[in-house]
Amino acid sequence: MSTESHDSSLEVLLTSTPRVLDTLAVALREGPLRQSVTRGLVENVVGAEVSRIYPPLAAAFSAGCPTGVLADMCEAFARVLKSKALQRDSTDLVLSGPDVPGVHVVDTATVARSLFREARSDVIVCSYVIFLDEEFFAELAQRHDSDLTLRVRLIVDVTHGRHDETEPMALAANRFRQRFIEMCWVGERVPELYHDPRGFSEKPETRGVMHAKVIIIDEAAALVTSANFTAAAQRRNIEAGVLFRDRHQVKRLRTYFEGLIARREVLVIS
Template sequence: MRYTLRLLTAQQFQRAAALVSACEVLRREEFARDRRWGPTPFRIGLWVGASVSPNWFDEAKEQIAEAKESASDKHARVLQVLTCPWCGSGLTARSNMEYDEGRRRILLYCPRGEGEDRCPFSRREALGEGIPVLTVDEEIYRLAPSLLIATVDKFAQLPWNGYAGLLFGRVTELCPRHGYLRGYVAAGRRARDTVRVRTVWSGPSTPAAPVRATAQVLVEVIDEARHELLAMTYAARPYPALTRALTEAADRGVRTHMVVETLAGAGGLLSGKEPADAFVSVPGLHLWAWARGPAEQARSRQHAKLAVADRRTLFLGSANLTESAARRNIEAGVLVTGGEAPRRAAEHIVELQRLGVLRRIQP
């Protein structure tokens, strides 16, 4: 879509964003039934001059950081929609925008994230994606939105702006984390995302497998997280090292979601306090449990044990989040860094949350 006046362009962008948001809601619903719809979201991009919106991620990041620090959106040009295109809730850069340095993404979330009528573009429903609008040139090049609105001066740059070739299919590969890439950028991404898999054993050692305490690995995974930490456990008991690591993660702004079993769900196989009680001292931690149906209640258990940091590092093992499992038992696990496995594990958990299979609980 091409408009010659920036004001008209901004108005059309807000209107078209509502259409693209509706397309994305339909895609999600259909994708659950028909995988041919694909996992790539419908998105809309605003491709205008630097005086209107940022050209690069680092510039947008600085604007968001300044808005949060000053509690003012005065210089936050990265925010180009003032209301959610789906539900109409008000948006501000200081409260509703985030940046993901690992993926070099700018994320805008709708604040209406609670209750039965929560917005499908809230953090709870669209974690890692948010409202499907792109206002930073760098993201537009890498993600090639379904609909692009631009000023005529941007179109005049097409013969001279090499990055614009990405919009017309001049790409080397599609990276699940960074979008469309080409040339040396794609090669650098492959080097960064090289998959590394290591086994982790706790307990007696042998020459064949060096022992590394499960607790140490869990703390390292938690310490690596900068934006998001997702974890699942069957049993949980207070363990100072893990509690301290989780608290420090919360202090640096990591969004932590913990899925636990409940005493009722364990059907008498767990005793003592609720596993969720092990995390009452961790500020801002979100607790979840499996919302079983009546037919599943008697025979099923939430037995998964894993931790995913920033969708890049995955620790999957036999250990519960208890001191016995972390320090004394014979436990085995696998630590995966890079590649598809961490991202897919995180996306699966988030989708279970969105579908209501997992429900929020209070300790």
């Protein structure tokens, strides 16, 4: 008999814990619940949780659901709970600004530099504005010189640096590159620089800008923040962001920006 009709009632198992569900799965597959599901036997396995767990379990068993299938479902629910717990543990708020009692506040620059130190092979930095002193990128620039396998890519907007709206894209992009090298980057080996060309479109309806503020480290961590890469935003402004280490989500984010590069949605600044 199909177990689909019992899924909704069995979802109460998601209010339990992975440990209880794993124990219950073993009992259903090869222990005291393998042949019979009674309240007393279930209580011996789950203890105080019997009042919540026994009714849906007994209903499914009485309707013909094999205990092996129930064990599979318990294991599946346990995996879901473990995954959710892992995601909670791998996500943290990055709040910058005035102190508030009971809330941890740290300047975004400190978090960014710690991420740069973690990087093993790849760093992607995206920002609408980048205007920082050499200190911010200093350690990353030194590593970029000493480790030729380390790849650093920056995706930025250059329209805000135009002298006027008629200035050609190439001039504005080159000015950004020169200013970045002179004021922000101490290394000899310059990172790969890209910009969103849509801001230079002659048609207002097609104009757009690179407005995301993101740091992606390998496929290990990513910071998505409201803070531009300027001294004020990184050290003084009230800013909010999320640092996460869920590899699946980090990979999705990295794949998106690498896709923009591959499809030439953002162009090289050379």
